[in-house]
Amino acid sequence: MLKLQNIKKSYDGTTVLDGISLEIPDGEIVSILGPSGCGKTTLLNMILGITEPDSGKIEFNGKDITDSPMEKRGFNIVFQDYALFPNLNVYQNITYGLKNKPDISSKEEVDELIGLLGLKDHLPKKIEQLSGGQKQRVALARTLVMKPKILLLDEPLSALDGVIKESIKNRIKTIAKEFHLTTVIVTHDPEEALTLSDRVLIVNEGRISQYSEPEQIVNAPQNDFVKNFILNQLEIKKNNIFTLFKNQLNIQPGKESLVS
Ligand SMILES: Nc1ncnc2c1ncn2[C@@H]1O[C@H](COP(=O)(O)OP(=O)(O)OP(=O)(O)O)[C@@H](O)[C@H]1O
DSSP: OEEEEEEEEEETTEEEEEEEEEEEOTTOEEEEEOSTTSSHHHHHHHHHTSSOOSEEEEEETTEEOTTOOHHHHTEEEEOTTOOOOTTSBHHHHHTGGGTTOTTSSOHHHHHHHHHHTTOGGGTTSBGGGSOHHHHHHHHHHHHHTTOOSEEEEESTTTTOOHHHHHHHHHHHHHHHHHTTOEEEEEESOHHHHHHHOSEEEEEETTEEEEEEOHHHHHHSOOSHHIIIIIIHHHHHHHHHHHHHHHHHHOOOTTOGGGTO
């Protein structure tokens, strides 16, 4: 269990996080969702251990880790730009971290992850030969072979589109469940958060607006921000798609319920 208690952070007198308290049970996927500048990345970096809170406490499995450096926490992050090594091939990128800690994952475990992420055919390739979705899967594999206690993902799907996005989403879900891996994801996309996570943390101006399962957010939004910002975006998206279909495919009245 990861527990945050009354976390506060300001930069140059401006409050960024204002009393964040939450619990993330083991093995759950939690998305941090909110508008640009609301403090999502700051919160993720605080869990990772590269940003210090001004006050408050972070506990992992009952142990106070607020002042533990990143290396001691054993969490790991996949950054938005993947940060892969361009001079190494896919296999060398995936196994890079094992050079100094070869006992963390066996060859069989590495092969299993390569299979799960569908990277078998790409192993000898250079990073520049890969698509965005393939790079994302390499970055995930490279992080997962190190068996992090918590997996942190910063906007993992933002550079991907359509089918590839769905495929990576499913792989993240499969891996989190298969390895019982607590996963914390930063996103600004409500659809992504609601379809990927066990729980969604909605942050607005540094405060928790709602922290619930996706169904509750959709069916029982706790305040106007959730209603207006999050649900409105989904409604607009749904209506845009519906209008497009109606115009392009000439859907007849009466069949509209099929799309809603
Ligand atoms: N190192 C820093 N020094 C000063 N201000 C910072 C620093 N890091 C973040 N901030 C400020 O804190 C606020 C929250 O930033 P943060 O990156 O956490 O937001 P975010 O929700 O992740 O935004 P986005 O979705 O745009 O990435 C912003 O106003 C940002 O300018």
